[in-house]
Amino acid sequence: MAGVSSREIKSRIRSMESTKQITKAMEMVASSKLRRAQAQILNSRPYFEILHSTIADIADTNTDFSSPYLIARPVSRAAYVVIAGDRGLAGGYNSSILRLAEAQMTGREVTVLPIGKKAVDTLRAHGYPLLTEQYAEAEGVSIGDCFSIAKLLCRSYLSGEIDEVQIAFTSFVSVLTQTPAVMKALPLTHTPGRKPGSDILYEPDSESVFAAIVPEYVGGILYGALCESRAAEQAARRTAMDAATSNAEDMISELNLKFNQARQAAITQEITEIIAGSSG
16 A cells, blocks of 8 residues: 555545445345245245155056156267356356356267356357257246246157256255255156055046156256255355455455554654754
8 A cells, every 4th residue: 555645545445335335235135035035945845745756656656657758768968957147246156057067068969958147158158059048037037937948858858859858056055055966857767666655546547647747847846946046046146245245344444544544644744844844
């Protein structure tokens, strides 16, 4: 700060105070969105759990049951749904999930369905074939969109265009911990021979019911991953903005100290000049 005037220091203090107000406001917004995202996670789980138990009951308890959704085949082309955010200022949230997704896709024939502006921009720039850019705004993707995506992926899987579906998302562990992960959605895994948990009659038959609910199940998985990612993004942004606010406060304190030192030096200089003048 040598050579910097009191006026310049004061200007920097005002600038840092403005920055602090912005980061504090962003932290409060992220906290509010985080609460809503956590509520979405809790509300989506019962639906997903019922679908999962129904699929497991059909697949595991019918000895003569078969479905292309349960057959693992050589993977010529895999589809990756990659969920990232629309904006930055969220710590390592976007870079972590995109780095993991690209590490998983390296050396494979893939088709990518990105969700979120950061995913669309990064994966397009890196030359990955994109199935669609329709979902470039992650915040605007609804549960209906998730089911539409799931139906599209299931049709591609049944037609043989893709042999595997993976979902890259960020798991919300806590406000301080978010973990990037990749989860296989298709083909499904099962353990045949399990005794049925209840006597259920499926109409017209279990195989038809299974074929009808698998896209719903994949949509449920996708919506759950989206809710987890949204909560993780807001938690990461809240943490990043809290750290930025703390850093701004530290810088303001340091600048105030420098300002006081500069002002004291100026006063001392004036007193010295007055004394020197009166002595002469």
